[in-house]
Amino acid sequence: MHSLDLNKPDGRKLTLYSNRPIEGTIVAPSPFAEPQGANPHLRWHPMRGEWVAYAAYRQNRTFQPPPEYNPLAPMVDPANPTELPPGDYEVAVFENRFPTLTLESHSPPTLDVPTAAGEGICEVVVFTQDPLASLAGLPLSRIELLLQVWGDRTARAARNPQIRYVLPFENRGAEVGVTLHHPHGQLYAYPFVPPVPARMLEQEAAHFASHRQNLLCQMVQAEIANGERLLYRGEHAVAFVPPCARYPYEVWVTPIAPTPDFNALTPEARADLARALKTVLLKYEGLWQRPFPYLMTWYQAPLDGRAHPETQLHATFSPPYRSRDRLKYLAGTELGAGMFAMDVLPEATAAQLREVHVVLEES
Amino acid sequence: MHSLDLNKPDGRKLTLYSNRPIEGTIVAPSPFAEPQGANPHLRWHPMRGEWVAYAAYRQNRTFQPPPEYNPLAPMVDPANPTELPPGDYEVAVFENRFPTLTLESHSPPTLDVPTAAGEGICEVVVFTQDPLASLAGLPLSRIELLLQVWGDRTARAARNPQIRYVLPFENRGAEVGVTLHHPHGQLYAYPFVPPVPARMLEQEAAHFASHRQNLLCQMVQAEIANGERLLYRGEHAVAFVPPCARYPYEVWVTPIAPTPDFNALTPEARADLARALKTVLLKYEGLWQRPFPYLMTWYQAPLDGRAHPETQLHATFSPPYRSRDRLKYLAGTELGAGMFAMDVLPEATAAQLREVHVVLEES
Numbered sequence: 001m002h003s004l005d006l007n008k009p010d011g012r013k014l015t016l017y018s019n020r021p022i023e024g025t026i027v028a029p030s031p032f033a034e035p036q037g038a039n040p041h042l043r044w045h046p047m048r049g050e051w052v053a054y055a056a057y058r059q060n061r062t063f064q065p066p067p068e069y070n071p072l073a074p075m076v077d078p079a080n081p082t083e084l085p086p087g088d089y090e091v092a093v094f095e096n097r098f099p100t101l102t103l104e105s106h107s108p109p110t111l112d113v114p115t116a117a118g119e120g121i122c123e124v125v126v127f128t129q130d131p132l133a134s135l136a137g138l139p140l141s142r143i144e145l146l147l148q149v150w151g152d153r154t155a156r157a158a159r160n161p162q163i164r165y166v167l168p169f170e171n172r173g174a175e176v177g178v179t180l181h182h183p184h185g186q187l188y189a190y191p192f193v194p195p196v197p198a199r200m201l202e203q204e205a206a207h208f209a210s211h212r213q214n215l216l217c218q219m220v221q222a223e224i225a226n227g228e229r230l231l232y233r234g235e236h237a238v239a240f241v242p243p244c245a246r247y248p249y250e251v252w253v254t255p256i257a258p259t260p261d262f263n264a265l266t267p268e269a270r271a272d273l274a275r276a277l278k279t280v281l282l283k284y285e286g287l288w289q290r291p292f293p294y295l296m297t298w299y300q301a302p303l304d305g306r307a308h309p310e311t312q313l314h315a316t317f318s319p320p321y322r323s324r325d326r327l328k329y330l331a332g333t334e335l336g337a338g339m340f341a342m343d344v345l346p347e348a349t350a351a352q353l354r355e356v357h358v359v360l361e362e363s
Numbered sequence: 364m365h366s367l368d369l370n371k372p373d374g375r376k377l378t379l380y381s382n383r384p385i386e387g388t389i390v391a392p393s394p395f396a397e398p399q400g401a402n403p404h405l406r407w408h409p410m411r412g413e414w415v416a417y418a419a420y421r422q423n424r425t426f427q428p429p430p431e432y433n434p435l436a437p438m439v440d441p442a443n444p445t446e447l448p449p450g451d452y453e454v455a456v457f458e459n460r461f462p463t464l465t466l467e468s469h470s471p472p473t474l475d476v477p478t479a480a481g482e483g484i485c486e487v488v489v490f491t492q493d494p495l496a497s498l499a500g501l502p503l504s505r506i507e508l509l510l511q512v513w514g515d516r517t518a519r520a521a522r523n524p525q526i527r528y529v530l531p532f533e534n535r536g537a538e539v540g541v542t543l544h545h546p547h548g549q550l551y552a553y554p555f556v557p558p559v560p561a562r563m564l565e566q567e568a569a570h571f572a573s574h575r576q577n578l579l580c581q582m583v584q585a586e587i588a589n590g591e592r593l594l595y596r597g598e599h600a601v602a603f604v605p606p607c608a609r610y611p612y613e614v615w616v617t618p619i620a621p622t623p624d625f626n627a628l629t630p631e632a633r634a635d636l637a638r639a640l641k642t643v644l645l646k647y648e649g650l651w652q653r654p655f656p657y658l659m660t661w662y663q664a665p666l667d668g669r670a671h672p673e674t675q676l677h678a679t680f681s682p683p684y685r686s687r688d689r690l691k692y693l694a695g696t697e698l699g700a701g702m703f704a705m706d707v708l709p710e711a712t713a714a715q716l717r718e719v720h721v722v723l724e725e726s
Contacts, residue, residue: 045607336559
């Protein structure tokens with residue numbers, strides 16, 4: 001993997017990544033000339049025991065581009081700067097101009113609930129220069145590179161002692177609120193382990209303490225043995241509809257061997273994980289022969305300087321549809337109580353996805 | 364409060380409630396003749412440590428009514444039965460025909476994750492016979508009655524030793540997935556304390572153990588003293604935008620004195636809580652001069668036979684809009700990580716809601 005670090009005119013950082021060497025003369029553009037001056041803060045929610053982030057400058061963005069303007073496309077006309085330069089690179093990562101968390105955050109307000117500076121990192125991860133592509137359509141080599149990029153961003157975030165957790169994700173589709181359709185994801189680095197991965201780590205740690213086994217790796221062995229919900233089974237990675245799916249068409253993708261984070265992947269496991277991931281994405285696209293919206297979230301070990309044999313790198317896909325033409329709305333029992341209600345069995349959605357025929361290129 | 368218990372032809376139970384005596388000759392209709400035969404089950408989610416409910420018969424409902432058919436309107440023509448009879452009553456509660464949980468659930472499947480019968484109660488709570496009304500527009504006497512009805516349903520659910528938690532809620536508006544606009548809410552009775560109230564109880568118990576004070580009551584005192592986010596302040600109840608709001612326009616409504624559940628409300632507190640609730644609903648309707656969608660959830664003490672001085676009856680409103688014409692989508696950081704990101708400060712939405720002038724009738 002080759003990379004090139006650049007600074008944007010407004011002070012934000014940009015890194016270009018490629019499997020090929022990158023020309024050192026590339027200059028980073030920005031649609032913005034002034035430094036961003038973001039100053040988000042955190043407030044403690046005493047009843048839920050969790051932090052909430054406030055970035056009030058996000059709502060009234062002064063920048064109102066025309067609808068055809070794509071800030072994630074490589075810049076063509078310097079009079080109309082985008083976020084990315086032209087040049088021969090494959091993946092680009094830059095600091096979000098409207099971050100929910102930033103390392104420059106300072107001076108939180110004093111309130112009746114505890115507050116803290118909104119320290120963290122919010123990055124945009126652009127998967128390709130092609131605005132009409134999708135992650136599913138990118139070559140395996142690009143998906144492997146992306147797995148390396150997520151690892152590199154994790155390692156870089158870890159250099160800041162206040163960062164405790166790095167979470168890459170992709171919101172895909174207008175149905176999940178996406179307005180910018182150029183293929184991209186985001187990466188949040190948090191100054192604490194957020195509630196969802198914290199809960200998972202608790203469960204994984206309790207299981208490891210009593211069984212001396214990695215919980216998800218054990219679930220994977222059961223899925224391989226059962227086979228009914230399996231979507232991909234390679235030498236090093238699997239994809240399956242979990243027996244406890246909370247969303248119709250939910251899928252998990254994970255290495256087979258214990259692997260706490262992106263940087264613990266062997267080259268062989270990374271290549272197979274890319275195949276598992278691409279298989280799922282192509283099955284989603286093929287299911288209804290149209291772009292398939294989802295939230296993809298990657299979980300890994302926290303950054304606390306300790307080994308984490310109990311936890312497993314894995315992606316979860318949470319699609320918003322419960323059938324071809326009906327969305328699943330999260331309402332009373334899901335958001336209010338936290339108990340998800342499913343009207344379709346994981347075995348049924350797995351059967352549908354298993355039937356979608358997928359051909360991967362040789363990697 | 365007067366009530367009348369009836370049985371529907373398909374075996375489901377119906378209770379009519381009113382502030383006036385109810386004619387004993389009313390007969391309960393049903394759009395369905397056959398017993399429902401629902402048999403949901405629960406599966407344990409090992410990675411999150413929570414139950415997920417599966418009611419697969421919900422997706423393919425055989426009953427496909429015409430769009431103008433309103434099953435919650437009082438029946439006019441016995442050839443076209445609805446869920447409710449004609450007659451002089453105010454509020455009606457009946458068992459959901461397509462329940463996520465039911466006391467008749469049995470024989471869960473055997474899987475690689477733990478499973479259990481989907482025992483519980485799912486009820487529909489109809490607020491009025493008028494299909495065009497809204498909760499905001501109902502008289503205070505009706506809202507007080509509704510608070511009594513929720514208490515009565517809690518007491519009835521508590522007679523089943525397997526029920527541990529009762530959660531009334533209202534999903535309002537097409538934006539949160541509601542297709543049936545006749546004013547109604549739902550009530551779920553769970554065989555466990557679900558994750559969200561379980562987390563609250565944990566936080567409340569920890570606070571009570573170290574401060575000997577009810578956490579939410581203490582927050583209420585701070586809100587009253589500060590005043591900036593207060594929307595209603597009566598002798599016995601308040602409504603306010605919490606300083607740690609996770610949704611724009613989020614509001615909490617609660618009694619001022621420690622009150623663990625609906626049935627601990629004094630008549631005076633109940634009347635004032637109805638005023639607080641109606642004030643919030645009218646402010647919501649007035650804000651943009653149009654129906655305002657929300658998820659309203661009521662939290663109370665669990666049913667475990669113990670006193671709960673640490674916990675407080677309260678409603679939370681989670682509206683889906685972040686501004687007049689933009690929805691807040693829950694995506695990567697909210698659903699994937701569990702950290703909510705807000706681009707508007709609670710003080711700003713409180714100021715907007717405080718400006719909406721509301722007049723309540725004399726109660």
